[in-house]
Amino acid sequence: MTPTETMANPRADRVRDVAKLATRAARNRRRRFLAEGPQAVREALRLDAERRAEGRDAVVAEVYASEACLDRYPEIAGPAAATGQLRLATDDVLAAMADTVNPQGVVAVCTMLDVALEDVLARRPRLLAVMCRVQDPGNAGTILRAADSAGADAVVLTAGSVDIYNPKAVRSTAGSLFHVPVVLGVEPEDLAAAARAAGLGILAADGDGPVDLDRLQDESAARRMGTAAAAGEYRLEAPTAWLFGNEAQGLSEGEKALADHRVAVPLYGAAESLNVGTAATVCLYASARSQRR
Amino acid sequence: MTPTETMANPRADRVRDVAKLATRAARNRRRRFLAEGPQAVREALRLDAERRAEGRDAVVAEVYASEACLDRYPEIAGPAAATGQLRLATDDVLAAMADTVNPQGVVAVCTMLDVALEDVLARRPRLLAVMCRVQDPGNAGTILRAADSAGADAVVLTAGSVDIYNPKAVRSTAGSLFHVPVVLGVEPEDLAAAARAAGLGILAADGDGPVDLDRLQDESAARRMGTAAAAGEYRLEAPTAWLFGNEAQGLSEGEKALADHRVAVPLYGAAESLNVGTAATVCLYASARSQRR
Numbered sequence: 001m002t003p004t005e006t007m008a009n010p011r012a013d014r015v016r017d018v019a020k021l022a023t024r025a026a027r028n029r030r031r032r033f034l035a036e037g038p039q040a041v042r043e044a045l046r047l048d049a050e051r052r053a054e055g056r057d058a059v060v061a062e063v064y065a066s067e068a069c070l071d072r073y074p075e076i077a078g079p080a081a082a083t084g085q086l087r088l089a090t091d092d093v094l095a096a097m098a099d100t101v102n103p104q105g106v107v108a109v110c111t112m113l114d115v116a117l118e119d120v121l122a123r124r125p126r127l128l129a130v131m132c133r134v135q136d137p138g139n140a141g142t143i144l145r146a147a148d149s150a151g152a153d154a155v156v157l158t159a160g161s162v163d164i165y166n167p168k169a170v171r172s173t174a175g176s177l178f179h180v181p182v183v184l185g186v187e188p189e190d191l192a193a194a195a196r197a198a199g200l201g202i203l204a205a206d207g208d209g210p211v212d213l214d215r216l217q218d219e220s221a222a223r224r225m226g227t228a229a230a231a232g233e234y235r236l237e238a239p240t241a242w243l244f245g246n247e248a249q250g251l252s253e254g255e256k257a258l259a260d261h262r263v264a265v266p267l268y269g270a271a272e273s274l275n276v277g278t279a280a281t282v283c284l285y286a287s288a289r290s291q292r293r
Numbered sequence: 294m295t296p297t298e299t300m301a302n303p304r305a306d307r308v309r310d311v312a313k314l315a316t317r318a319a320r321n322r323r324r325r326f327l328a329e330g331p332q333a334v335r336e337a338l339r340l341d342a343e344r345r346a347e348g349r350d351a352v353v354a355e356v357y358a359s360e361a362c363l364d365r366y367p368e369i370a371g372p373a374a375a376t377g378q379l380r381l382a383t384d385d386v387l388a389a390m391a392d393t394v395n396p397q398g399v400v401a402v403c404t405m406l407d408v409a410l411e412d413v414l415a416r417r418p419r420l421l422a423v424m425c426r427v428q429d430p431g432n433a434g435t436i437l438r439a440a441d442s443a444g445a446d447a448v449v450l451t452a453g454s455v456d457i458y459n460p461k462a463v464r465s466t467a468g469s470l471f472h473v474p475v476v477l478g479v480e481p482e483d484l485a486a487a488a489r490a491a492g493l494g495i496l497a498a499d500g501d502g503p504v505d506l507d508r509l510q511d512e513s514a515a516r517r518m519g520t521a522a523a524a525g526e527y528r529l530e531a532p533t534a535w536l537f538g539n540e541a542q543g544l545s546e547g548e549k550a551l552a553d554h555r556v557a558v559p560l561y562g563a564a565e566s567l568n569v570g571t572a573a574t575v576c577l578y579a580s581a582r583s584q585r586r
């Protein structure tokens with residue numbers, strides 16, 4: 001461990017500077033955000049090492065950790081020391097820096113990760129998750145994590161969505177923010193036009209939609225097993241961008257109109273609607289299953 | 294509207310009594326909990342009317358609402374008046390009663406709804422969602438809502454789980470708490486023995502499990518389409534109780550050992566694991582699809 005001096009003053013300027021990253025204004029001004037806790041910091045460091053190895057820009061600008069944490073997580077201590085930006089800090093200092101009550105001994109100041117839509121589309125993606133004005137940081141983070149789990153190639157947040165670099169959102173991604181490319185601030189119309197030009201079909205997740213997701217899955221399974229010609233309404237195997245709406249209002253009429261089809265996740269019980277995170281999970285996994293088989 | 298006097302004092306004894314339902318101790322002592330906001334109260338009143346029509350015990354003990362809310366939601370005003378327990382209240386009084394900052398003009402004191410495991414099993418359920426020591430009220434509520442959406446016959450929370458009557462949990466169910474029977478405080482061993490005796494198979498959702506959920510779904514689809522004998526490891530069409538674990542530790546070794554199979558939701562991307570709500574959604578919808586087709 002190279003750093004010897006431990007930061008111990010929670011009111012030091014540097015501590016305040018890090019803590020300010022809890023506000024969107026400070027994040028945007030400095031193009032930095034905070035990853036808190038061992039899981040997020042480990043994934044940030046993994047991506048950072050990958051990027052550096054490719055001669056690309058660093059992801060991790062500063063790491064602050066307690067000695068106890070570095071002792072406990074060698075997979076953090078090693079890469080953190082390798083960045084040359086590791087500082088030891090007391091738990092009080094870490095608590096003052098972090099949005100979480102208990103950051104479990106480590107936080108990292110990271111550079112923003114979002115990429116341009118064109119760069120994502122140039123890589124011929126097969127599955128995109130698009131959040132249209134999702135407002136709750138926990139929902140946004142959970143959907144990003146579900147998109148990562150389902151193997152989505154990228155996640156898009158349209159203009160007017162919650163800031164994915166919000167500490168609660170970052171936390172909810174459980175490290176997935178460092179796995180999946182994220183595109184921010186796109187207008188839905190521009191997204192739809194560009195995605196379509198890149199060969200993606202566009203599906204709107206809409207509880208009132210006329211197309212049943214189960215039927216699409218059945219048709220896809222039938223094609224796979226060769227039991228039916230089953231042209232069907234839409235081939236779930238095809239490259240697809242899914243649109244998910246605001247948690248209170250769902251997709252707007254304008255957003256729905258951008259889609260090739262409005263697809264409903266079936267409700268088998270008495271629930272009136274699905275939580276947007278639940279709906280996104282079912283839709284993304286349905287596409288992933290069809291595409292990968 | 295029969296009630297004429299509007300409750301206007303946020304410090305009145307009755308207001309404090311309602312507000313105390315935010316604590317588990319008060320809820321358990323009085324066997325009451327609070328539903329907040331139009332959606333939850335509407336669903337509570339719907340169940341209440343159903344129960345009364347069947348000559349059973351009431352669900353809604355007291356309703357407090359603003360005049361504006363009753364004007365806006367006739368589907369609340371009518372049934373609430375019919376209970377004979379409706380009181381008008383100012384927004385200040387409602388805010389003092391509720392856990393939410395803004396209960397949107399209405400709260401209802403409800404009687405606890407949980408039922409005995411034997412009663413659930415006597416009705417020959419086909420799909421049960423079992424939360425094993427889930428701790429976060431938002432997760433518990435979201436899983437209950439997802440279980441309702443997937444048409445589960447009941448939801449079980451084992452001993453040591455979060456209180457489903459916690460205001461945040463109630464809110465996260467979005468009314469589903471009034472749709473799906475809930476069983477509380479069961480020991481996992483007792484649940485497994487009783488469920489098995491009632492003809493249910495038991496599956497543990499376990500990211501490290503040897504059985505792949507997609508394979509089970511494929512085998513089920515193949516049987517449905519008659520393309521394969523496909524005995525397979527487990528018939529997803531069969532009546533099933535799914536076990537979902539604590540959000541931090543997952544299922545314990547003891548809990549896993551109770552299951553017939555440990556089933557993993559596939560991770561197609563770089564995510565290390567699924568959020569328990571996401572995993573529960575995928576598993577319950579996989580069962581629902583197989584059982585209903």
